[in-house]
Amino acid sequence: MGVSVPATVAPRRLVHALLFAGAVAACLLALAFGAVDLTPAQVLAALLDPESPDAAIIRELRVPRIALGFGVGGALAVAGAALQAVVGNPLAEPWLLGISGGAGLGAVLAVVIGLPPGWSVAACATLGALAAIALVYRVSLVAGRRVDPRVLILAGVVVGAFASAVSAAILAVTDPFTFRAAALWLFGGFAGASWSAVGRFALAAVPALLVLGWLARGLDLLALGDDTALALGADASRVRRLAIVATAVLTAASVSVAGVIGFVGLVVPHALRWTVGPLHRGLLPAAFLAGGAFTVLADAGARTVLAPAELPVGVITALVGVPIFAMLLRRSAS
Amino acid sequence: MSIRIDGITVRYPRAAEPAVRDASLGLDAGELLVVAGPNGSGKSTVFRTILGTLVPERGRVTVDGRMVGDWPRADLSRVVSAMPQREEPAFPLAVHEAVLLGRWARLGPFAPVGPEDRAALARALERCNLTGLAQRGTDTLSGGEWQRVRVARALAAEPRFLLLDEPGTALDLAHEMALFELLRELVAGGIGVLAITHHLNLALRYADRVVLFDHGTVAADGAPRAVLDEALLSRVFGWPVSLQALPDGSPHLVPLRRDEFGATTPLPPHLEST
Numbered sequence: 001m002g003v004s005v006p007a008t009v010a011p012r013r014l015v016h017a018l019l020f021a022g023a024v025a026a027c028l029l030a031l032a033f034g035a036v037d038l039t040p041a042q043v044l045a046a047l048l049d050p051e052s053p054d055a056a057i058i059r060e061l062r063v064p065r066i067a068l069g070f071g072v073g074g075a076l077a078v079a080g081a082a083l084q085a086v087v088g089n090p091l092a093e094p095w096l097l098g099i100s101g102g103a104g105l106g107a108v109l110a111v112v113i114g115l116p117p118g119w120s121v122a123a124c125a126t127l128g129a130l131a132a133i134a135l136v137y138r139v140s141l142v143a144g145r146r147v148d149p150r151v152l153i154l155a156g157v158v159v160g161a162f163a164s165a166v167s168a169a170i171l172a173v174t175d176p177f178t179f180r181a182a183a184l185w186l187f188g189g190f191a192g193a194s195w196s197a198v199g200r201f202a203l204a205a206v207p208a209l210l211v212l213g214w215l216a217r218g219l220d221l222l223a224l225g226d227d228t229a230l231a232l233g234a235d236a237s238r239v240r241r242l243a244i245v246a247t248a249v250l251t252a253a254s255v256s257v258a259g260v261i262g263f264v265g266l267v268v269p270h271a272l273r274w275t276v277g278p279l280h281r282g283l284l285p286a287a288f289l290a291g292g293a294f295t296v297l298a299d300a301g302a303r304t305v306l307a308p309a310e311l312p313v314g315v316i317t318a319l320v321g322v323p324i325f326a327m328l329l330r331r332s333a334s
Numbered sequence: 335m336s337i338r339i340d341g342i343t344v345r346y347p348r349a350a351e352p353a354v355r356d357a358s359l360g361l362d363a364g365e366l367l368v369v370a371g372p373n374g375s376g377k378s379t380v381f382r383t384i385l386g387t388l389v390p391e392r393g394r395v396t397v398d399g400r401m402v403g404d405w406p407r408a409d410l411s412r413v414v415s416a417m418p419q420r421e422e423p424a425f426p427l428a429v430h431e432a433v434l435l436g437r438w439a440r441l442g443p444f445a446p447v448g449p450e451d452r453a454a455l456a457r458a459l460e461r462c463n464l465t466g467l468a469q470r471g472t473d474t475l476s477g478g479e480w481q482r483v484r485v486a487r488a489l490a491a492e493p494r495f496l497l498l499d500e501p502g503t504a505l506d507l508a509h510e511m512a513l514f515e516l517l518r519e520l521v522a523g524g525i526g527v528l529a530i531t532h533h534l535n536l537a538l539r540y541a542d543r544v545v546l547f548d549h550g551t552v553a554a555d556g557a558p559r560a561v562l563d564e565a566l567l568s569r570v571f572g573w574p575v576s577l578q579a580l581p582d583g584s585p586h587l588v589p590l591r592r593d594e595f596g597a598t599t600p601l602p603p604h605l606e607s608t
Contacts, residue, residue, distance in 0.1 A: 088424040217438045223425055224435070227418040230387050232491070233411025233439025278425035 012282040015275050019289040023070070026293035030066050030300040031058065065193035068201060069299045069313075070292035072190075072254040073264050075205045077291020078284050079247040079254075080265020081272075082212050085219040085280065086243050090270055091153055091328060094251040095262035101160035101167075102132020103248075103255035104186055108167045111182040112174050122200060126252035128163070133248050135159050188259035188314035190299050197257045204253035208246040209288070215243055216280035223278070261314045263321025264291050270328060335398045335494055337361040337384060337414070337526070342393030344379050353379040354550045356393070361495060361528050366521045368537040368558070369530045371547030372571050377530045378419055380547075381499050384528075385416055397495075411439040415493035417484050419500050419530075426473035432483050433458055436490030454490050461516055462486035463509070477504035485513065495526045502531055514540045534587050538562055546570060559585060 031043050038046075038054055046058035076094060083092040094100045106128020110121040139155040167186055171179050212219075218239035221229040229236040254261065268291040269283065276282040298316040305311055338360050345352040354376040361367050369377050382388045383395050386402045395402045397414060405413075415436065423432075436458070437451045459465045462482040467475070472483060481504045488496055496517075502510045514536055517527050521542070531537060537544050537558055544561040546554040548570040554561040567575045567587070574595040576588045 085424070088422075090424065214443045217441070217443055220435060221438060224423050225418075225421050227382070227385070227387060228421045230385055230407070231411070231416035231418055231497075232435060232487070233408045235407040273425060277431065278427060279431060 023289045023293040026296050027066050030296045033300040033304050064195045064198050065190045067198050068193040069190050069296045072258045073295020074288035074292035075250040075254050076264040077268035077287040079250040081269035081287045082243050082247050085223040086240050093266035097156035098132045098136050098159035099129045099251045100260045101163035103129040103252045104260045105163040105167045108182045122256035125256040129248040129252040187312035188261035189312045201253050201257045208249040211246045219280045263317045267321050267324050335363050338396045340394050342390035344390045357552050359545050361526045363526045364524050365542040366527045368541040368544045375547040376550040377547050408439040414495045415488040415491040416497040417488045426471045429470050430468040432472050433486045433490050436487040458486040458490040498529045
């Protein structure tokens with residue numbers, strides 16, 4: 001034979017190690033930022049000693065907030081990467097496909113009709129997310145038997161806009177107290193972070209992430225188109241169905257604890273394909289780490305730029321994400 | 335082991351007429367079967383029923399005696415590997431990564447890429463003359479190079495049967511000949527190959543058997559020289575074809591120019607408007 005095929009595993013591991021180190025650094029950095037300025041020494045003391053003066057701020061506010069931000073950002077980035085393979089287009093993303101909007105509407109409805117916060121809101125957000133992606137899929141099928149990715153994005157934006165409009169209409173006629181509770185889901189943020197929110201999020205997101213990890217090679221094949229995926233041994237429609245449900249669950253879990261946050265799922269996977277390549281066993285873990293770090297930093301920015309007031313974190317991710325989206329659109333058109 | 339197609343009728347959703355009607359054919363290990371016929375005569379439809387992409391409304395397709403639909407997808411692809419006609423990859427890969435995708439069904443969701451997989455990859459790259467391109471991105475390849483990557487990917491699966499839908503498309507003369515030489519080599523190694531092609535002279539020179547489709551039915555099935563007959567081809571393709579002898583006596587098909595079959599002869603009805 002005499003042909004040497006280079007192993008691609010080593011550089012991929014290296015990228016994962018670097019991303020992991022970067023993620024840890026981002027979390028430590030974010031611990032020090034906030035309405036109350038703390039030195040690294042004070043942060044460290046609070047982490048090590050529950051009796052230290054800043055222990056409450058760090059342990060009950062900032063650490064759960066960072067954990068939640070990391071999980072949500074990672075989940076959205078993984079969901080974006082998976083959707084891009086499902087749709088066969090690098091422009092797919094939970095927010096652009098209307099899934100986030102559907103989840104947001106579900107959450108708002110749950111709050112307005114007076115369901116108890118927590119599980120029931122999360123369940124309604126999940127139903128909203130699934131309904132939205134089903135509707136987007138149906139709408140984009142109208143043009144023909146095969147789904148045109150560009151039509152799919154268009155349908156996603158339309159359904160997302162419709163869901164936002166309905167949410168806004170509902171909020172307009174509710175009392176101010178409910179408005180404040182429900183508006184959280186329309187302008188994403190981690191102000192409501194708590195350990196119980198982290199627990200609720202993890203319980204839904206971890207299984208969905210594991211399912212997508214299990215589907216990683218199927219997603220590699222699905223990105224080649226249905227005929228080729230079948231020819232190479234992937235049950236294309238089953239992989240697609242499972243992946244869509246898993247991404248809807250991830251999006252809904254994210255929306256139900258942190259509201260609608262756009263563009264993380266678009267920007268992060270795209271940037272990573274340049275470094276780890278498009279194969280999902282490398283891409284999905286990398287997307288989780290980078291999406292988590294990106295969102296934790298965006299949230300640190302949201303907390304500090306106008307402190308003590310807070311910007312919605314979705315504002316920061318949109319400010320970064322929209323120019324990149326525009327760039328992607330230009331490239332995909334050429 | 336063989337692939338059997340028994341009397342299938344296949345209809346696309348919402349189509350008035352079936353695309354394939356009561357067609358039967360078989361593919362055995364160690365034979366090169368060429369499927370030929372005019373555009374839209376049902377060749378690719380049959381290809382897709384073997385893959386299970388399309389389900390026939392009548393008749394059955396079996397692989398090793400088992401209905402295609404009853405095979406677990408990953409198991410089937412170890413036995414039957416295929417290269418569909420068209421494909422637009424969403425994300426560019428390195429050539430060696432793209433070819434390694436042919437191993438995914440064997441590896442399942444978690445098994446790491448092992449020495450066997452790397453050996454199969456190296457062999458597939460070498461056989462398709464791609465070794466020098468292994469590091470290139472699939473988005474930088476010419477049409478012919480990309481076609482060879484897809485053939486190599488199907489080979490990397492190390493199947494018992496290889497199905498190729500127009501593998502010669504976009505290949506230059508040398509690469510197309512090299513491909514058919516490779517197919518003969520695979521067949522000599524016991525693999526059954528089904529290739530759809532419009533290149534009837536290659537079928538004459540390389541195939542063990544030719545199945546000719548016409549309007550969704552099998553018009554002929556047999557040895558290349560028996561099937562690729564002047565009168566039959568002229569009728570099926572609707573264009574006069576002449577069978578000529580090469581210096582060594584082997585037959586060669588030549589579609590005739592209009593002035594060769596008489597300018598006064600009207601064009602076949604389906605070509606009149608052109």
